[in-house]
Amino acid sequence: MTGLPWDASYHDGPAPWDVGRPQPAVVRAAAGSGFAGAVLDVGCGTGENALHLAALGLPVLGVDVAETALAIARETAGERGIEVEFATADALRLESLGRSFGTVLDCGMFHTLDAGERPGYVASLASVTEHDGTLYVLCFSDEGPGTGPHPVSRDELKAAFTPGAGWNVAAIEPDRILTRFHDDGAPAWFATINRI
Numbered sequence: 001m002t003g004l005p006w007d008a009s010y011h012d013g014p015a016p017w018d019v020g021r022p023q024p025a026v027v028r029a030a031a032g033s034g035f036a037g038a039v040l041d042v043g044c045g046t047g048e049n050a051l052h053l054a055a056l057g058l059p060v061l062g063v064d065v066a067e068t069a070l071a072i073a074r075e076t077a078g079e080r081g082i083e084v085e086f087a088t089a090d091a092l093r094l095e096s097l098g099r100s101f102g103t104v105l106d107c108g109m110f111h112t113l114d115a116g117e118r119p120g121y122v123a124s125l126a127s128v129t130e131h132d133g134t135l136y137v138l139c140f141s142d143e144g145p146g147t148g149p150h151p152v153s154r155d156e157l158k159a160a161f162t163p164g165a166g167w168n169v170a171a172i173e174p175d176r177i178l179t180r181f182h183d184d185g186a187p188a189w190f191a192t193i194n195r196i
């Protein structure tokens with residue numbers, strides 16, 4: 001899980017998940033005032049979700065290990081005149097940022113991790129999320145036809161984000177993730193998780 005393999009996905013045109021616009025689930029949550037305070041977009045890729053949130057006036061930091069994705073994100077921000085911050089950081093070591101956030105977004109990051117990596121990631125998220133802050137996880141779900149790669153079950157989400165690890169799962173709703181290979185998106189979960 002070092003930067004290089006992920007960076008390579010951005011070298012030859014858009015990656016499968018790089019749809020050039022924010023995910024509808026994120027747009028909807030933002031429209032419902034679901035994002036508050038400083039926002040962290042973990043595994044932000046080329047930054048379309050971060051850019052959408054920043055364009056709404058929220059202070060947003062997007063982090064990723066893929067330098068090429070971050071360069072594209074910064075370029076897009078410049079072209080659109082959007083004030084937003086993008087930085088290189090490992091999602092498994094977010095405490096090294098030395099910052100905390102009222103809302104954290106994981107769009108397509110959790111489902112890339114294997115079961116052994118999840119506890120460390122969940123602790124890393126906890127280290128930067130303010131108490132009473134909100135984490136949104138949009139990930140491929142294991143329900144319905146046309147599931148994406150590495151689908152996640154509801155139970156896996158609940159098992160990862162426990163009160164013992166500092167989280168309360170408020171909701172896990174069926175949703176869609178747009179990809180370049182699904183006409184109407186792939187089955188997804190949109191989880192709202194509160195930091196205790």
Ligand SMILES: C[S@@+](CC[C@H](N)C(=O)[O-])C[C@H]1O[C@@H](n2cnc3c(N)ncnc32)[C@H](O)[C@@H]1O
Pocket residue numbers: 001006007017018019042043044045046047048049063064065066069089090091092106107108109112
């Ligand atoms: C499926 S893509 C989703 C990208 C973006 N959130 C989007 O919706 O377009 C997963 C992203 O997580 C990033 N990533 C994977 N492992 C990471 C890690 N350990 N730390 C930070 N970013 C990571 C990848 O580089 C990639 O950009």
